[in-house]
Amino acid sequence: MRQVHLGLDVGGTASRWVACDAAGQVVARGSVGGATAHVFNPAERQRLGTALGQVAEAVAAAGLEPVGLVGGLTGFGVAASNDIRLLASEALGLTQDRILVMDDIILAYAAHFRPGQGHLVSAGTGSIGVHVAADGTTTRVGGRGILIDDAGSGSWIALQALDRIYRVLDRTGSYDAIEALAEAIFALVGGAEWHDVRQYVYAGDRGRIGALAVGVARAAEAGDATALDILRQAGTELAGLAKALAARVGERPVAFIGGVLQLHPVIGAQIRAQLPDIEVSQPPIDSALAAARLQMDDAGGQWRTTLAALG
Known part of the structure; x- marks a missing residue:
C-alpha cells in the first residue's frame, strides 16, 4: 500500500477527496456523497459516516494508505470536532491526532492565504466573508442564511428577481415589462403560475432557490x-463584505470565490469598481488538494498552530 496524505472537502451535495504523496503530488482524487458537520443530528451523523466510509473504500481500492487527514466540512462547529474525528478515525484507521478538521470556509481561506494574509469572500448558494489572523482570531461577516442575509449570493439573486417580477405583475397585471427575466425564471421553476413558484420556493431548500440565479x-x-441591475447589485453587496472586513481588520488583498462569480462578467466588474484601491482576485481554489498539502508544507505548520488556537 502506498502511503498518502488525504485531503477532504465535505459539502452538502458532494464530498471531494484528494490523496497526495510526500512531495505534494496528486496520486488520486474522487468524489463521494455529500454530508454536513451537523453530527448532533443522527441522520446527518449517519450521512457523514457513510461519506467517510465511501472515501475509505475508494482510497483502499486505489492501493493507498492514508497517514493523515485534513478536512473542511460545511456546517462545522468546534463542539463537533471530537465526534467528527472519531468517525474519521473509525472509517480510515487513523489515530485522532493524525486528523485535523475545520469549517469549509476556513479551509478555503487556507487554500489561498497564510493566516492573516488576506480576506476571503465566498459567494455560492449563500455568501460570507472571513479573515483568519495568525493567533486564530476569526472575523466573519455575512453568512447568516437566506432569510435575513447572504446578500449577493445565488439565493439572494434569485429572490431579488422574483421580487422584481411580482412587483411588476402587481403594478401592471402582466409580465410584459419584465418578460425576458420572467421567462428565464419560470423556465427553471417549471411553470409560470403562482402555485408553481410557491411550491418551488417554499417546498424546496436554499440550493433549489439559488439555482434560479442561472x-x-x-x-x-x-x-x-x-437582470443586469440585479447582478450588478450582487457585485456591490459582495464588495460590501470585503469593505466590512477591511473596516474591522484592516485592508488586505481580497480573494473572491464561488459559483456566483461565474454567472456573468458584470458581477466581477462591479466588485472591482467598488474596490478600486484593493488587490482583488478570483482564484480557482481546490480545497481538497489544499487540505492534503497542508499536512506537509510550511504553510501547513503555520495553519496547524493557528487552528490549534481556534480550539
Missing part, C-alpha cells in the same frame, strides 16, 4: 436591464 444570468446575457 435564469437571471441568462436574462442578463440576452440584454435584460433588470
